Amino acid sequence: MSQILCFNIRLARLFNGLSLTELGEKLGKSKQYLSRIETGAEPVSTTLEQSLVDHLGILPEFLRHVDPMPLTEEQCHFRKQLTTKVALRQYARARGEMLKRLVCVLDEYLDLPDYRIEEADPSSDETIERGAERCRAEWGLGWGPISNITRVAENAGAVVMRVNGLAHEVDAVSFATRRPVIALNGSGRSACRARFGVAHELGHFALHIGVLTGDRLTENQANRFASAFLLPRASFLAESHKALRRSRLNWDGLSELKLRWGVSKAALLYRGRQLGVFTDDQVRAGYITLRRHGEAIEEHEDASMIVESPEVVADGLQMMTDELGVPLAAVARKMYVQPRLLSDLLGQPQGVRSAEVVNLFSAP
Structure with a gap:
């Protein structure tokens, strides 16, 4: 059987998020049978081809289309x-x-x-x-x-x-x-x-x-x-003083920078460490603070950003x-x-x- 046909059957199945078992349940076929179909070891009957078209949302031409x-x-x-x-x-x-x-x-x-x-x-x-x-x-x-x-x-x-x-x-x-x-x-x-x-x-x-x-x-x-x-490093370095209050992180300043540049406070800490603005200890403390305040995934300012x-x-x-x-x-x-x-x-x-x-x- 054509490798193109096998590839396209598998592509349509995967696009739909179906395992071989799940597709088999829809078609009334075994997982093993469909596996042989996708590897070319088993021919595709006209009836099975129509079932694939019906269940996978494709047209018959899809199965034999050659993607260059x-x-x-x-x-x-x-x-x-x-x-x-x-x-x-x-x-x-x-x-x-x-x-x-x-x-x-x-x-x-x-x-x-x-x-x-x-x-x-x-x-x-x-x-x-x-x-x-x-x-x-x-x-x-x-x-x-x-x-x-x-x-x-x-x-x-x-x-x-x-x-x-x-x-x-x-x-x-x-x-x-x-x-x-x-x-x-x-x-x-x-x-x-x-x-x-x-x-x-x-x-x-x-x-x-x-x-x-x-x-x-x-x-x-x-x-x-x-x-x-x-x-950009020159621009960030020119404004990075807002993120510090002496040797400690200034969270109001970080929030201001976040809203201005459209990046997370975690990304600001990451960039600051890259450019030597923050020490490893400051960044580590910053990440811990974000986690403690429930901001590891979603930060407080995110709700106001489009x-x-x-x-x-x-x-x-x-x-x-x-x-x-x-x-x-x-x-x-x-x-x-x-x-x-x-x-x-x-x-x-x-x-x-x-x-x-x-x-x-x-x-x-």
Whole structure:
């Protein structure tokens, strides 16, 4: 049996978050039988093919579609990849495959922003700092706070989307395809965590072309890039005195810096240690204080901070519907899936909304 057919059956199953056992219960088949199907050891009957189409939300053409550029492990930047369960990685990768196919349809109809994320050298802290600073300079961001990093990433040619069902400990996953995709965890991350997640994935795109990530080294490198990008060293050092009161941390000052720069107090402590503003003891005490006050995951100021909304996909689909006469059902057909699968991919909060999209797509 064609390996393409086997791959696509498995892809559709994983996208739906189904194990072989769970799919077997829906189809009235054994786990062992479906395993043989996915490995090519068993032929797919016409009846089984129709059942797969009905239960997995795909069209018959999906099963035999040849993807010219399937995702590789090196293209998937998965936070905590080496410690996260295999099933969760497989689910995220299947979502990434479908996101990539959706973005390919958008690229076919729309003039999306050009990709402008240049390679940076990960060999030292200094080269990573310079890489982040070069991105800021080339994108005309200046050296102050970034008001909307999601829009910055999308104007640089990436596509950002919220994805439901990612593992709780994962803030974001990215896929270094021809047009890179950043998938943010859709389960209520704070504005600061989401912003740092986008910057972290931009770091992977710049630092880790063709490199398998997820280990401590590559994660630390991406974190360094994100910190340098969100908090440029010269600007941070000029304002860091607000975070100290003699030898102790000034929590009012940290809160002020957080609201100004759009990063968490934990990220400010992390950056301050990198640049020698805070001692190890001060940072350790700061982290302990955050935990004691219930701010290890969500900090008190988060409730007043607006979470950024990705725009390219929602606005692009709206433009296709309103101006090009290409409704969501037609987009789904181009992906060889049923509309319900596309709706699942977009997620309830994502939706398609009425918005002005001309400025986004013409942005420099």
